[in-house]
Amino acid sequence: METDLPADISELSAAEIAAELGGLGALLHACVHDGASIGYVLPFAVGDAEAFWRDKVLPAVRGGSRVLWVARRDGRIAGSVQLDHDTPPNQPHRAEVRKLLVHPEFRRQGISRALMAALERRAAGLSRSLLTLDTRTGDVAEPLYASMGYRTVGVIPGYCRDPFADQLDPTTIMYKLLGQGEQAA
Template sequence: MSDSVTVRRLTPAEAAESVGALAEVLIDCVEGGASVSFMQPMTEAKATGFWRSVADGVARGERALLVAENGDARIVGTVQLVLAMPENQPHRAEVAKMLVHRHARRRGVAQRLMQAIDAIARGEGKTLLALDTVTGGDAERLYARAGWQRAGEIPNYALMPDGVLCGTTIFFKDLSAQP
């Protein structure tokens, strides 16, 4: 599947046009149990409201939005790079909302998205990236394989979509130390 997947950065207009398709991916992930800031049941209204806000951030230049599309040009994954940082942190960005539709998982989509986010970050002049993920989840292995360093864990940081507390693990990646 990864060979038939294209990863690209959306323009502000494309981000606005893709709200519905991105909402489908978000709903699938939350309904599948992903802890990505939303609780079950995940409604279309919540999902489209979130993606409209993201599209507005893309239009303001505050974030980069990447999508993975299958051979039918259907969005099967997405990740964001939050570029808007405080003035004393112009060198860094945060990776947010790495989402892959359940039917497209374990096929290299997330890995391709992470490779692309590194390239986008470098192109934006960022040398340090940070992210957080559910402790003990599949994403921890993905980030470690992609060269991210574990900084630590915060117990009982958030709720899973079903209301159960979960910890979060903080990762960072120093792009200046890598080719």
């Protein structure tokens, strides 16, 4: 049966994350080595990438405060995204998009959009009407998010270290209102 989806998108349970540490680690490792500004700098080993999923993401998913989706293509993990909905009592309407990753071999095939669509559906199902994220200013993800309805709040200079160079890069803070039309916040 033909599908219009660019990849098979699925939500992973804590047990599935534990079983997929190798594939998840390979994804993160490839993205960092391709220059993605997602919290890591070179040198960056596969073991460090697996530790991120095991020590940071797995406990949050197990605790019910984060949701992780993966995109699979040809039996491989081609991408992932996380919805962090661990917010304080005065922000039950908000969640954060974390670490949208697409393996360099699978980019420009609609995987990012499919992952974000799954995330937005789930966020709405959790009664989250405001999504926030940050992305390195000028990265290819910035216009992608804008095309999906995310609006720029501002740019913070010198926010993070570049993964390759000894320099600080700016980040762009963005948001999207779900199910309310495009109102200014």
